[in-house]
Every structure is written in C-alpha cells, then in structure tokens.
Amino acid sequence: MNEINVVTGIGLYIITGGVFALVANLLRQPLILAYLAAGVMLGANLGLGLLECQHTIETIADIGLILLLFVIGLEIDLKKLLASGRIIIAAGISQFLLCVALALGFALLAGFTLGGGRFDALYLAVSLSLSSTMIVVKLLYDKFEMTTLPGQITLGILVFQDIWAIVFLALVPNLSNPALGVLAWSLTEGVLLVAVSLAASRFILPWVFASAANKPELVLVLAIAWCFLVSGVAEVLGLSMEMGALIAGVSLSTFPYNVDVIAKVTSVRDFFVILFFVGLGMLIPMPDAQLLLTALAASAGLVFIRFVTIFPVLFGMTRSLHTSLIPCVNLSQISEFSLVILALGLGLGHVDQRLLSLVIIVFALTSVLSTYAIQYSHQVQGVLARALRALGLRDLHDEQAPPKDVAQKDIVFLGFSSVTSSLLEELVRAAPAAGIPSVLDRVLVMDANIRVHGLLKKHGVACVYGDITNMDTLSHANFSQAKTLIGTTPDTLLHGTTNLRLLRSLKRLYPRAQVMLAAVTIPGALKLYDKGADYVFLPRLHSARQAALAVLAGLNGDMAAQGADEARELRERHEVLP
Missing domain, CATH: 1.20.1530.20 (Na+/H+ antiporter like fold)
Incomplete structure (x- = not known):
C-alpha cells in the first residue's frame, strides 16, 4: 500500500x-x-x-x-x-x-x-x-x-x-x-x-x-x-x-x-x-x-x-x-x-x-x-x-392501408412536424386567392406518429399511418394520382435515410408527381435540384408562405418553374457558411 x-x-x-x-x-x-x-x-x-x-x-x-x-x-x-x-x-x-x-x-x-x-x-x-x-x-x-x-x-x-x-x-x-x-x-x-x-x-x-x-x-x-x-x-x-x-x-x-x-x-x-x-x-x-x-x-x-x-x-x-x-x-x-x-x-x-x-x-x-x-x-x-x-403479427401499417379515396389526394405530406403545420396553415390561407376554396380536401398526410393523427382529423385533414423512410411503405401507399409529394424533414431529422435517397425512391415510384423536399445547406439544396427535385424548401431562406405558394403552383404543374428560379438564385449566392 x-x-x-x-x-x-x-x-x-x-x-x-x-x-x-x-x-x-x-x-x-x-x-x-x-x-x-x-x-x-x-x-x-x-x-x-x-x-x-x-x-x-x-x-x-x-x-x-x-x-x-x-x-x-x-x-x-x-x-x-x-x-x-x-x-x-x-x-x-x-x-x-x-x-x-x-x-x-x-x-x-x-x-x-x-x-x-x-x-x-x-x-x-x-x-x-x-x-x-x-x-x-x-x-x-x-x-x-x-x-x-x-x-x-x-x-x-x-x-x-x-x-x-x-x-x-x-x-x-x-x-x-x-x-x-x-x-x-x-x-x-x-x-x-x-x-x-x-x-x-x-x-x-x-x-x-x-x-x-x-x-x-x-x-x-x-x-x-x-x-x-x-x-x-x-x-x-x-x-x-x-x-x-x-x-x-x-x-x-x-x-x-x-x-x-x-x-x-x-x-x-x-x-x-x-x-x-x-x-x-x-x-x-x-x-x-x-x-x-x-x-x-x-x-x-x-x-x-x-x-x-x-x-x-x-x-x-x-x-x-x-x-x-x-x-x-x-x-x-x-x-x-x-x-x-x-x-x-x-x-x-x-x-x-x-x-x-x-x-x-x-x-x-x-x-x-x-x-x-x-x-x-x-x-x-x-x-x-x-x-x-413473418410470425404473423399484424402491424398498424398493415391494418391502415390507404383507402382508395385517400390515395387520390393531390397533395401528399410525407411526415408532419411544426414546419409542416405552418406550411399547411399558409396553404389554407393562400388557397382562396388562387381559386381553391377547399384545399384541405385535396391534402393527405402520411406520418408514423399516431398522436398527430388525432389532431389532423380534428382539423379535417386526411391522414394515414406510414414510415416514410421505408421503400415498401411508399410503394404500398400508391400515391400514383398525387400531383405533389412534399417532405419538410431535413436530413438531420430523418432516420435511416436521406432526402436524396427519398427523392430517388419517389421519382422511381411516382415519376409523374412533383417533389418538394427540404434541405439545410445551399449545396445540399442544389444537389437535390440536380437530382430532379422540383422545389427545395430551405427554411433559412424560405418562409412557410413562400413554400405554400410553390405548392399551389404545383397544382397547375408550375412548381418546377418556380424551383428553377430558386435554383438560379441559390447558385448566385456566395455565403460564408453555405
């Protein structure tokens, strides 16, 4: 000792x-x-x-x-x-x-x-x-x-x-x-x-x-x-x-x-x-x-x-x-x-x-x-x-496959967060001026948080259970009639995938749909544009109101044109921290 x-x-x-x-x-x-x-x-x-x-x-x-x-x-x-x-x-x-x-x-x-x-x-x-x-x-x-x-x-x-x-x-x-x-x-x-x-x-x-x-x-x-x-x-x-x-x-x-x-x-x-x-x-x-x-x-x-x-x-x-x-x-x-x-x-x-x-x-x-x-x-x-x-246990996902009328919605939100909530509210506010009095009837939300479902239903929003990071889930959902698919979750909050992988999956499954996804950095946004995203929501630059206008434009097939303008502006920016 x-x-x-x-x-x-x-x-x-x-x-x-x-x-x-x-x-x-x-x-x-x-x-x-x-x-x-x-x-x-x-x-x-x-x-x-x-x-x-x-x-x-x-x-x-x-x-x-x-x-x-x-x-x-x-x-x-x-x-x-x-x-x-x-x-x-x-x-x-x-x-x-x-x-x-x-x-x-x-x-x-x-x-x-x-x-x-x-x-x-x-x-x-x-x-x-x-x-x-x-x-x-x-x-x-x-x-x-x-x-x-x-x-x-x-x-x-x-x-x-x-x-x-x-x-x-x-x-x-x-x-x-x-x-x-x-x-x-x-x-x-x-x-x-x-x-x-x-x-x-x-x-x-x-x-x-x-x-x-x-x-x-x-x-x-x-x-x-x-x-x-x-x-x-x-x-x-x-x-x-x-x-x-x-x-x-x-x-x-x-x-x-x-x-x-x-x-x-x-x-x-x-x-x-x-x-x-x-x-x-x-x-x-x-x-x-x-x-x-x-x-x-x-x-x-x-x-x-x-x-x-x-x-x-x-x-x-x-x-x-x-x-x-x-x-x-x-x-x-x-x-x-x-x-x-x-x-x-x-x-x-x-x-x-x-x-x-x-x-x-x-x-x-x-x-x-x-x-x-x-x-x-x-x-x-x-x-x-x-x-x-495989052992026969039924999941909520199996029991809540989207009904046929739900699958025909024009606007599909993939995941629902506070950012998505603001975007949806701005969409409702801007829709009448665009000649769309009941935009909520054209909206569907897919999210794995069952607590969100009750709140959405109270507001008259159709929702379906699903893990947006799962390729089988996206395929099974059958969003073939959707005009716009929207994901507002950045890579930092996605689990098991990235927005780039999600973009590739959506383009492969639903080639006719317009896709709006989120990014954190300007290079990340430009990469999504280069890979086929029609519009990239960058919260540090875009407000929920701007994104809502892009969604409404998407109902007329004009989202890609707005996205192209945004991409040109992003390429001209030379920020210290891009």
Missing part, C-alpha cells in the same frame, strides 16, 4: 480519469466506463496498485453521489409525468415490476441468495430493471429524437424508473429486518418526507428563492443547502441520505430556477462523481471464467427481459411495431444508478463484492452495445419488425 496524502490521491484520480475519459470521448463511449477503467488501472486487484481507495477520498466521493442523485431528482418533472398520457404511465408502471419479477427468477436460477441477511438476488433484479438515463438521453438528443413518440415513451419510462428507485431506496435500510410492519413504516416515512418536502417547495421555498433570485451564486448555495438538509433528515429517519437527495431534487424540479441550478450543480457534481466511479473501479477483482459467463448471460437476459416486458404493453396500446420496438432498443442497457444501489448494498452488507463486479461488467457490456444499438435503432427495429411480421 502506498501511503500518500489526500490531495495526491485526488490528483491521481482526476488525472487518470481525465486521460481515460479523453480516449472514451474519441471512441464515443460513455465517460463512466472511462472512470471505471481508470480505477481498475489504479487499483491493486487488476492494475498498477498505485494507491488504495482511501477513506477520505471515499467520503468526498459520497458527496458526489449525493449531488448526482440530487440532479437526477431535479430532472424529474412530476407535472409532466402526470400529464404524460396513459401509454407512458402504463409502460412506466409495468416495465419495472415485470422486469424485477423476471430478473429475480433469473438471479435465483443463477444461484444468487435471497434471505439470511443477504439480498444478492433482489439487488441484481432491481439493478437489471433500471436503464441508463445518462446514456439514453445523450444519444437521443444527438439523434434529435427527444420529441418523437418513441423518444417520449423512452424518457417517460426512465422517469418512472427513477421513481421506483426512490421507493427501493426507502426500503433498503430495513431489508435486514423484513417484517411487513417495519417495511411499511419505512415506506411511510419516505412518503411523509416526500409530502413535507413538496409542501415546503409549494409554500416556503418559492419565497426563499425569490428573495435570492438576483444573486445566482446564492441560488446555487440555497439549492445545495436544501439538498443536504433533506438528506440529513432522511438519515435521521433511518432512510438513506441518497434517497433524501433524490427527494430534495424532485421537490425543486418545477421551480423556475431549475435549469440554472442543474447547470451549476452539474459542474460541481461531476468533480465528485469522477472520484466515486474511479474508486468503484478500484474495487473490481480479477474476474474468473464463471463470472464472465454469468455477466454475458445477465446481459443477454437483460435485453430479452426489456423486450418481453415493454413490447407487449406498448404494442397492445399503439398497434405500431415501430413505436413499440424503438423504446425496447433504447432501454437495453443497465443504469449507472444500478452501480450506486449496489455500492449502497455493499456498504450495508446486503451483497458481496462479487455481485458488484458482475454488475459493473454487465454495465460495461450493455453500455457499449447499446451505444451502437441506439445509433442504429431504426435499422434494428426494421429487422425485428420483419421477423415479427
């Missing part, structure tokens, strides 16, 4: 974690994996044995853990959760309970204990039932899928998982005395702490924070003070400080200062979190063949359990393979929160070091695999959907 002072130890943690994090960032892997790897290298079990996990550093790391859970609580918006809709509520409740039940069966079959003061099987089951908010949110944000229906369902389930984790943390301190009355009282204390914290956030804290709003640094201090106050009360009640931190965050989640507090606390939290995960990595022992095989089996079981617990619920409520499969792919990893729970269980003597090592290996495996699975989630979903259709 190397006797070094605390400052030197922290320095080694940070330097090593920073180097590994830089490599992980270049490889597009989660930074938590880098911190764990840094701990492995520093530790004596698998690494160089440069230092031991010192008690003082562990104490500092515990502060980071409390701040981590505080930030997680801040990001749980109870108002949005209650208004999230029956699909998310049903999936959020059933997913965790079913996952725990199936994972508990797996853990018991794998030989993990439950009883006699040990709760390895239960901790493993709970750990396998939680998915990584950090990984999923980052990847969905990068893919611009946070606001899609599958993305919203994914985020809703993640929020419910955090709520379930709070419930479990409330029970953890009394698992060694599992009498029903003791557990019920522990849960009651947790509910009371939540109620009191929410009451304080409703009647007292708004006044406190409002009085300090002109001093941003004071807002931060008050927020952290509230975090440690609730954490301390939780510890006095016999609950965990970590649970108190979560509750403190939840109670502040609807405050107008929430975003600013998260931004400031996150930078402080990250410093301490590095120490926590590096220290955790130092505890990993040399894995043997049995441990690795168990980790592989647990990883495969986790993916299987996600599909069998999430897909049936979503498909039963949406009848959409796309909407039901994407969240399963997104959530097929273990959470960093699971490592926190296992670390707490280890400290309480509920589990042994071997289980913690197993969960860390599963975390590493599923994090790496899900990084790529989420990146290519639509391709993965396509393969799974074809397999399910």
